[in-house]
Amino acid sequence: MPDSTNTRAMPRDAALRERAAAVIPNGMYGHQNVHVLPDNFPQFFSRGEGAHIWDVDGNEYIDYLCSYGPILLGHAHPGVDRAAAAELETSDCLNGPGEKMVELAELLVDITPWADWAWFAKNGTDATVYAATVARAATGRGAILRAGGAYHGSAPTWMGLERGSPADGTIEYSYNDLASVRAAIDAADGDFAGLMVSAFKHDVFIDQEMPTQEFAQGVRDLCDAHGAVLILDDVRGGFRLDIRGSWAPLGVDPDLSAYCKAIGNGYPISALLGRDSLAKTVGRVMATGSYWYSSGPMAAAVATITTMQETSGIAHIHAMGERLRNGLADRAAAHGLAIRQTGPVEMPLLIFDADDADAKADLFTLLEVPRVRMFSAELAKRGVYMHPFHNGFLSAALTKEDIDHTIAAGDEAFAAVRAQFSDDPTPETN
């Protein structure tokens, strides 16, 4: 267990930040830039093993971010690493794929009841962008419907990055709001090619939300009625919530489903699964990349998925998630703090009610959510790595001891928040 009394000196991290500032824009870019995090979060890491990670100064943390999702079985999982290493030793990146590509495609089609084929790339964005292209090519129409505020990757087409690269051809609807979907279809005016939907609502800074049965079935029915393609963006939730795909418990099947992150336990691979009706379109619409056929990450994915099945990994993650959520809810209440924990327990998000009034939903300005920032900073001091405003990710390597250590650290962190914000209202107990 991490040392809770560790002073957590970070001289090596500071030295690396200084070197990075000289040769990397902004010292770091993208989602792993720590500038928006509390000061005591390290920028650089050196080791991961199971559910624990170590920064470059040797400070240990129980990991509730899992590299923003990719780590599913735990860091440096011996079975996955062995499978990948066996490929890397002899083959990996050649003039054609290896046998592992076929094996992985067969496995994915086998575990995904509605899917007939699989396609592989490197980024989740590769899969979501290509899915939109396939929907357009298959229907001969242009408009892709997507939820306002949803993240589908950092491509210009999703983020409308800068002039000349608009969020071309997308029309917004509101998650879990069928009336808004109907309005978007009307706005498309006969040009409705496809609807992109996240497995659940996981926009930053606000409560997470599971899809309602009515919404999921409704978008399926509307796509069918209009001959449009239903695209599930399962990049964030895939393989962590249900091995069959995150909408399987709802009994609603998409036409295309995009995966990345957890599929290979950290090895770089993304996937698009689809139906036979779209196979010919995929066969003719070019998309490719230098490393898309590498067999190491494919072997890692086969090992990850089969290990999750054999060890009932998802059930274990769920149980750990329940234990964590219940424990933190109990400790927050004990300190008279009103918090909300939303989304699946496997991918938790914790918000302080009293932070809401101050919150500004802009990732690149200083974030006025002082309670959760203090809470996560206090956790980090005690060897618990929990992101203040990005949803967390739990791994199958977490033990009850990890969770209980975390709840104990949470108790102290809540106490610190209570002391700092002593004027905050105390919630009524029910």
Add this chain to the structure above:
Amino acid sequence: MPDSTNTRAMPRDAALRERAAAVIPNGMYGHQNVHVLPDNFPQFFSRGEGAHIWDVDGNEYIDYLCSYGPILLGHAHPGVDRAAAAELETSDCLNGPGEKMVELAELLVDITPWADWAWFAKNGTDATVYAATVARAATGRGAILRAGGAYHGSAPTWMGLERGSPADGTIEYSYNDLASVRAAIDAADGDFAGLMVSAFKHDVFIDQEMPTQEFAQGVRDLCDAHGAVLILDDVRGGFRLDIRGSWAPLGVDPDLSAYCKAIGNGYPISALLGRDSLAKTVGRVMATGSYWYSSGPMAAAVATITTMQETSGIAHIHAMGERLRNGLADRAAAHGLAIRQTGPVEMPLLIFDADDADAKADLFTLLEVPRVRMFSAELAKRGVYMHPFHNGFLSAALTKEDIDHTIAAGDEAFAAVRAQFSDDPTPETN
């Protein structure tokens, strides 16, 4: 050396193709689909070592494609594999990058005289798409100029894939034609954000062409005169032609340079290098991916580049390329066949003059270039893997013996072509 009399049975490849056809669209997608290649080219591979590769049936080939570029030092290079494995064992994909990211950025800035910073991703396309976004963000303008027929990645923005995802905001010019660049700038009508240019012209099915000094200096001057960003697409040539960047011998420096392929000897990483003047823009314009911070591929890149430097790898590749080009030219002439070998010797392309009349530049129809198809098929029979119409890539692992085996195989392959196409005119000797 490969067995030149090998009958090259491929039952395992055939069985895998059948399985793939059931779960992978078109049996395979993208650039590694072999449907457009001669029948005796294998789809699936199982091993690479140095300059040699083996298909899943155990047939051995001398490799002149190098996985379409990524393999630079040779397959399964011990030094690179060791460096990557050391990272993978302890760290790789964590909540932040490792020290290797800083080391790699420092190395790239050090070897690239004009570059001040480095940024990393997974696909060459990630780097070219982001470069265009940065050019737009930095200038507040929309138009990106690019050469007609040039490949900058399979993103919708470059390929105009399907309705609703046009090649937005790009204007075409002709490679090595400054007048066409000036016309494109006029067409941009004050909205000229940046100019994207390949390190040399390597469009499929036509002769490759090096940039003229006048053209390179001209696009630099025009970008300067208009306050636009010069983007070098060095994805294909980078680290194989000049360690400082492929335009270094011309003395012309871009503002941004995109790398991928050879940078990590097959490990998945791409990079964008740039000037200080664009660092703030990169710092604020979001782009990210699940595996972009992984340290294994960064360690591989450090090892690849330093090994190339220490072993004078580029000089060796160049010498092998000269030996191959001269040998094949000599053998073709001996059989009275008119061929052209164009582009850098490190990345050769061979075209039969008599094929020109029949060639149709459409990758997805049957290609009417019968002589080069037969030539490459005859080479494959003799254990030489040379793509019929994509430029080749040579690795530093090639030996004189490999080249001489290849020239001997080429002699027999030219003889077969001569016999089949006996009516083709014989070139005048000079």
